[in-house]
Amino acid sequence: MSSRDMSRIGVLYSGISFQHQTLNDSRFRGRFDPIDIYRLPEVDLRAYDALVVPRSVDQVALNDYRRVIREFLDLPGILVVLGDYHGEWLPGCRPGGFTREDDEALLKTGTHTVLDGIESADMHWHKGINGLCSHGHLHAPEGASTLVSNSRGDTIVYEDRESTRGVILAGSQFDLFCHAFSADEGAIRALQNLTAWIDAEAPAIRAARTSRRIAVLYSGLHFQYDLFTRPEYDDMELVYVRRLQEVDLDAYDVLIVPRESNQEALYAARRQIRRFLEHGGTIMSFGEVVLPWLPGIVWAKRLPEVSLPDRADETYAPGCVRTDSLTISEPTHELFEGLSLDDMRWHYHGVFTPQPGQRALLTDGADGAVILLDETSFPGTVLATTLDPEEHAGFGGVTITERFLSRCIAWARDRAAATVAP
Numbered sequence: 001m002s003s004r005d006m007s008r009i010g011v012l013y014s015g016i017s018f019q020h021q022t023l024n025d026s027r028f029r030g031r032f033d034p035i036d037i038y039r040l041p042e043v044d045l046r047a048y049d050a051l052v053v054p055r056s057v058d059q060v061a062l063n064d065y066r067r068v069i070r071e072f073l074d075l076p077g078i079l080v081v082l083g084d085y086h087g088e089w090l091p092g093c094r095p096g097g098f099t100r101e102d103d104e105a106l107l108k109t110g111t112h113t114v115l116d117g118i119e120s121a122d123m124h125w126h127k128g129i130n131g132l133c134s135h136g137h138l139h140a141p142e143g144a145s146t147l148v149s150n151s152r153g154d155t156i157v158y159e160d161r162e163s164t165r166g167v168i169l170a171g172s173q174f175d176l177f178c179h180a181f182s183a184d185e186g187a188i189r190a191l192q193n194l195t196a197w198i199d200a201e202a203p204a205i206r207a208a209r210t211s212r213r214i215a216v217l218y219s220g221l222h223f224q225y226d227l228f229t230r231p232e233y234d235d236m237e238l239v240y241v242r243r244l245q246e247v248d249l250d251a252y253d254v255l256i257v258p259r260e261s262n263q264e265a266l267y268a269a270r271r272q273i274r275r276f277l278e279h280g281g282t283i284m285s286f287g288e289v290v291l292p293w294l295p296g297i298v299w300a301k302r303l304p305e306v307s308l309p310d311r312a313d314e315t316y317a318p319g320c321v322r323t324d325s326l327t328i329s330e331p332t333h334e335l336f337e338g339l340s341l342d343d344m345r346w347h348y349h350g351v352f353t354p355q356p357g358q359r360a361l362l363t364d365g366a367d368g369a370v371i372l373l374d375e376t377s378f379p380g381t382v383l384a385t386t387l388d389p390e391e392h393a394g395f396g397g398v399t400i401t402e403r404f405l406s407r408c409i410a411w412a413r414d415r416a417a418a419t420v421a422p
Contacts (some may be wrong), residue, residue: 007049007202009195010035016056018181025180027188031195037061044246045072046209049202052194054177055083055135063087067220071240073166074229076208078201080194081170082177084135092141092163093170101150102173103134110147112159113197114169114190122186123148123156125179135172148174165208165234167201169194212237213416215252217244219262223394228258235413241265249276253416257294259287259349259388266293277380282415284408285384286391288349296377297384298353302368321347325365333361335371335383335411343403344370349386381415383408 013019013034023034035043035051037058045051051072053062062069066089073079073091085095106123108115137154140146143162146155148171157171176194179187216228218238228236239247239255241262249255249272257266266273270293277283277295289299305322323345328336344362351368354360357376360369362385374382389405392398 005199006031007195007198008047009033009050009052009198010043010045010048011052011054012037012040012057012062014057016054018178019054019056021181022054022177022191028180028191028195037065040065041068045077046075048072048077049205050078050080050198052080053082055175056178057083059086059089062089065089067240070164071238073164073168074238076164076166076205078167078169078198078205080198081168083175084172085138085170090170091168092144092160093168094139096137096139096154096172098134098136099150099152099154100134101152102137102154102156104151106148106150106156106173108147109149110145110159112147112169113200114193115147115157116193118186118190118193122189123174125173125175125184125187135175138170138172140170144168165229166205169197209237211235213253214256214412215239215247215249215254216256217241217258217261217266219258219260219265221258221260223391224258224260226396227390227394228256233409244269245272249273249281250279252281254282254284254412256390256412257283257285258394259391261287263289263291263293267291269293270295274378277378277382279380281380282412283380283382283384284412285382287386287388289352289384294382294384296355296358296374297372297382298355299350299386300353300368302351302364303349304347304364321345323347326370327363327365328361329363330359330361333373334414335361335407337407339403339407343400344387346387346392346398346400349388351386352384383411 009032011032011034014037022028023032069089070091081090103126105120107120137150137156140155140158141160141163144158144160146158148157149155156173160168176187176191180191212235214236216236216238218224219241228238244265273293274295285294289297326341328341348370351364351370352372354369358372358374361373362371363369371385389401392401393405
């Protein structure tokens with residue numbers, strides 16, 4: 001296999017002796033890139049196909065960085081965990097505790113490339129000293145495939161392709177780095193198998209990344225994450241706002257900015273956002289624009305009238321938020337296909353003042369735009385609305401916004417598809 005066909009594998013490194021020795025073993029030198037665990041948030045993990053977490057990596061740090069790990073998996077990426085596990089950083093997995101059987105002969109319960117040529121005896125690391133070096137077992141996530149178990153049926157190694165957009169291979173009593181350092185032939189064989197498996201998986205991982213041409217800005221809010229990681233949005237990639245200035249936005253055709261995005265971070269990246277538009281990108285923005293990060297967009301805090309109920313114990317009824325003045329200015333625009341005005345009547349968060357060349361698709365009945373389209377200021381396009389269908393969909397329970405959200409997403413996908421069309 002040529003070097004360009006090989007995957008790039010990062011190994012989280014805590015400075016432990018056996019980690020150091022195996023990384024420098026002549027059989028593995030050059031196959032793994034050591035990543036200082038304490039620098040993990042600073043590393044551009046998009047450069048890697050897989051991350052390997054050997055035993056004895058700082059579990060406190062891993063818990064601190066669990067969001068970074070989840071984001072890597074959602075790229076998608078491959079995560080391999082080899083050794084004891086404590087905390088909540090491994091998606092869907094819970095530590096199962098420790099039992100003597102974890103350190104005795106183990107049972108292969110599934111087939112996997114990593115286990116090719118590996119039998120139960122090869123995974124019985126501590127023959128003759130059973131029970132003295134147990135790394136425990138795991139409670140695998142729902143939908144995962146158990147590949148190795150102990151004699152009680154507890155999971156020792158599993159593969160999970162369900163919990164995230166990526167692939168997880170996790171094992172507790174499967175301490176390959178330490179036992180390769182100890183010259184255990186089974187561990188050496190399994191570690192060689194592991195690199196071959198990652199090499200085989202990497203092309204599909206890379207293809208999944210390059211096929212996702214829509215980025216969703218993510219400011220760490222749960223409604224943004226819960227919505228845009230649903231299976232129906234698998235063609236979209238979350239871009240964490242803290243890393244926005246490090247991201248090459250030209251890798252995407254469309255940038256979706258949900259409501260309640262970090263306005264200060266957006267303002268800090270305003271030149272990058274302008275370049276994205278100058279290079280022909282499309283931005284779809286929801287909610288307020290209180291800082292001038294979106295070029296040419298002027299927002300004002302003009303909100304719909306709210307009729308308060310007469311009694312404090314009464315709930316709001318339809319019509320309490322006065323949106324009867326909303327007017328569709330361009331009813332034939334593709335954004336409104338299959339929609340009626342009622343699909344956009346819930347509330348809105350201010351209005352935009354149209355500038356020369358900008359079009360108000362939906363107005364507040366006066367001179368304020370609730371949906372604004374700019375196709376003239378840049379080679380790219382801005383669609384900005386102060387409606388927030390994605391926020392209500394992300395929180396759940398409110399269905400009135402779903403039809404409009406569906407049309408917005410369809411419009412964004414059409415823009416991305418038009419960019420790559422032959």
